[in-house]
Amino acid sequence: MSVRIKDLCADAAVPEAVAEFWAGLLGLDAELLPDGDAVLRAGGVPWLWVNRVSDPKVVKNRVHLDLAVPGREVPGARRLAEFDVFTVYADPEGNEFCAFEGDGAVDGLRAGPRAIGLCTDAADPVADAAWWAQRTGARIVPGPDGAPRYLEDVPGLGMTWKFVPVDDPRTVKNRWHWDVYGEVPGAEVRDRRPDWTVLADPAGNEFCAFPEPDE
Template structure:
């Protein structure tokens, strides 16, 4: 594996507050960094990171988290805990589904799933879900970007399955991307890796350089073939 998935990054008006929400909801610990970022370690080398931005959320996020539950009672308990912490139920067009769609205090959508065997023993987060016009093609690109194997592929969705931790899934949408994503993924080479080499490799697979206002930073901002921004970090 040349690069691996290491962060799910969320733009936030108040990183400390929304980071505390997610840490309490997931039963984890939030760590505040000197630059104002807040990290919540999900395990397996994957972090949920909240970064300060001035821009408000305008549209439905194209990347969201699905939370796992062990039973119908557990699902109800997770929803109740989320609402007590400040989440609210939202309508994104779902009808008659067994999962519950919520938004965190900054409006970031997430789902609390009904019990599913494939997500047992993964921890509180079942999957990182990305809207895609072509789920199969997106899954193939991200398999190369993360080293995760393709576990299932259909016209409507495709999934990458790690040995531990959340799945990375792509769900079909007919709505094109219109603004910069407020939630993006970071990948990084392993120790001794070469970021420039990995950037070139990803560009050969269809990634493009992206300008999101970054200045002199140590990472490289790219967009995938569906224009979802992501960062290639330094080796770690």
């Protein structure tokens, strides 16, 4: 139970546009890097890396964010669908996200939109939630259907991790993923880099594992 979330990553054809959108929406500080990638920081700490890729987005993202948004209105985003309690939007490159009514308040202080959930599509959400709970020490709680498929108190994440049941199969690499610190027992090794290792969980979700930083 030594695994903790380091940050999030998103693939993009034009990282600058994606970074500008998310920085403006969530009040983050964006920096365009010399290699064309971008990083968004919260309080000086990397929160989202936007990495340039050549392959286009062709299917619905299997990893997306839920946001608390006053009035559920997101200027600059494309509205995809409307439901009773949330609205589905897309960012400039079509990355889907859901806006729920909320003022983004934290510790009683009103803020703008904020991320409240990391959603991961799953063929077996209960099993996936249990796998990650065992490795992070997160607390398993019921989803809206009563199934134990939500994780709370995920180290380093700062939001609920929701495993969402879907019928459509996974066909391509996830365009959004999470990075972690620590060893991840049972994960499949996909690639080894000098500073990190690309792994996959039993559902095939790729993520990158980094060694714990020196104190």
